[in-house]
Amino acid sequence: MPAGSQWRKFLISGILLVLLMLQQIPRAWAVEAVLFEMADPKGDDFGPGTYLYPTGSVFDPKKGLFDLVKFKVTADERFYYFDTTMAKVTNPWGAPEGFSHPIINIYIDSAPNQGKTETFQEGAFVDLDSRHGWEYFIKVAGWNNTAIYEYHQPVTSKGQQKGIGVRLLDDGKTIRVKIPQGYLKNPENWYYYVLVGSQDGLGPDNYRQVMEKRTEWLFGGGTDTNYDPNVIDLLAPEKGDKSQKAQLGSYSLEKGTLAVISPVGADRKEVEEALKKIGKLARVEAEVKDVFSPILNKYPLARFYPVYIAAGTVVVIILLLGWVNFGKYFKNR
Ligand SMILES: [Ca+2]
Numbered sequence: 001m002p003a004g005s006q007w008r009k010f011l012i013s014g015i016l017l018v019l020l021m022l023q024q025i026p027r028a029w030a031v032e033a034v035l036f037e038m039a040d041p042k043g044d045d046f047g048p049g050t051y052l053y054p055t056g057s058v059f060d061p062k063k064g065l066f067d068l069v070k071f072k073v074t075a076d077e078r079f080y081y082f083d084t085t086m087a088k089v090t091n092p093w094g095a096p097e098g099f100s101h102p103i104i105n106i107y108i109d110s111a112p113n114q115g116k117t118e119t120f121q122e123g124a125f126v127d128l129d130s131r132h133g134w135e136y137f138i139k140v141a142g143w144n145n146t147a148i149y150e151y152h153q154p155v156t157s158k159g160q161q162k163g164i165g166v167r168l169l170d171d172g173k174t175i176r177v178k179i180p181q182g183y184l185k186n187p188e189n190w191y192y193y194v195l196v197g198s199q200d201g202l203g204p205d206n207y208r209q210v211m212e213k214r215t216e217w218l219f220g221g222g223t224d225t226n227y228d229p230n231v232i233d234l235l236a237p238e239k240g241d242k243s244q245k246a247q248l249g250s251y252s253l254e255k256g257t258l259a260v261i262s263p264v265g266a267d268r269k270e271v272e273e274a275l276k277k278i279g280k281l282a283r284v285e286a287e288v289k290d291v292f293s294p295i296l297n298k299y300p301l302a303r304f305y306p307v308y309i310a311a312g313t314v315v316v317i318i319l320l321l322g323w324v325n326f327g328k329y330f331k332n333r
C-alpha cells in the first residue's frame, strides 16, 4: 500500500476519534434526573371532545398538530428541561424555534395554598384548581415569545427570557424548553398544568379561538362565547373524573363559569431521590473546579482539555498499533 493512502486513512480515523471523544466526554458526565414523566392519549386534540380543526390547508393533515403525546421534566446541575412531545410538528411559517403551530402553556404549582387560580392573561379560558394555584408560568411559543412569569407579576410584564432556550429536538416532535434553575424553586413540590393551543399572534394571549362553526382560521365545535376553553389538548388521564373531556367540558354558559382544570404531579419522594443524584454530582464538579480553577485562570487554553486528551489518545493508539512509521513518512517527503 502506498504511504500516502495509509497516511490519509490514519488522518481520517484520528479525526473521527477526536470528534467522537469530544461528543462523548461531556455526554458521559452529564447526569439527567427525571422529575416527572407522563404520557397523554393520542388523538385527543379535540378539547372537550367536540373541537374541529380550522379548514385552512396550513392545518393539514387536520390532526396531530396540537396532539400532546408526552410531557417530561428533567434536570441536570444547571437547568430544568421541559419536553413536550407532539404527535406531529410542522413549521409552515418558518419560526426560528422549529415549530409554527402549537402554543404550550405550562403552569407550575410549587407551594400549597398560595399562587393564582386565574391564568396569567385571558386566552386559554380556563381556571385552575383552587388548591393548586400557580407560582410559575412557562409560555412556550415561537418567534421569541417563550418566557417564564411569576404569579405576582403584573399582566403587562414581559416575563423573563434571559438564558432560556427553546428548540425542536432531533426526533422532530419534541419541543424542549431549557430554563436556568435560578428561576424556579421547590421542584419537589411541583404540580403541572400543561395546555396546548394553537398559536395566533392576534388571538387572546396568543391563542387561536374556538367558535361554534369552524372557519379557515378558527376552530369549530365550541361556542361563540368566551367560556369554552381555547385549549385543544390538555395533559390528563384518559379516563375518570379528571379526564380531558370532563375537565375541559366543565364550563357553564348558564352560570357564566370557566372550566376548572386539575394538575398532575410526581411522587415527592421520587423527585427528592432524583434531585439528590444531581446534588452529589454538582458537589463533585464544584470540588474539581476548585482544584483546577487556579490552573485555568493562569492557562486559559487548559479548558480545551478534552481535545488534548483525545489527541493524546489517538497518538498513543497509533504508536501502539504501529500504523504509521513516522520516520519513514518524513524521510520519503
Ligand atoms: Ca394528546
Ligand SMILES: [Ca+2]
Pocket (backbone or CB within 6 Å): 109, 110, 111, 112, 113, 114, 115, 116, 131, 132, 133, 134, 135
Ligand atoms: Ca400554589
Ligand SMILES: [Ca+2]
Pocket (backbone or CB within 6 Å): 040, 041, 044, 068, 233, 234, 235, 236, 244
Ligand atoms: Ca390530553
